[in-house]
Amino acid sequence: NDTDAPRPKGPKQARPASSGAAADERAERLAAALRENLKRRKAQARGRQSDAAGRLDDGRLDDGQADGVQTDVPSAPVDNGNT
Numbered sequence: 001n002d003t004d005a006p007r008p009k010g011p012k013q014a015r016p017a018s019s020g021a022a023a024d025e026r027a028e029r030l031a032a033a034l035r036e037n038l039k040r041r042k043a044q045a046r047g048r049q050s051d052a053a054g055r056l057d058d059g060r061l062d063d064g065q066a067d068g069v070q071t072d073v074p075s076a077p078v079d080n081g082n083t
Helices: 020-053
Strands: none
16 A cells, blocks of 8 residues: 555755745845845954955054054153153
8 A cells, every 4th residue: 555655855855835915024024134134244254354364474463653652652751850
């Protein structure tokens, strides 16, 4: 009897197409989700690009000085004889 035979395991069959308004709502939600995903991926790529631009080859942050000396750190006080 063929009815007792196990069913072959394979991919699930696609659901039948939804009717009118439900299909339109689903398509709109999908389109909005895809737009948001694209925006998020672009922002991540911009972040990675700017992060990579601020790093030296060895992974240290680039302070913008060729010799490695930071100019925004105050040096020791200078005695100019006014005290």
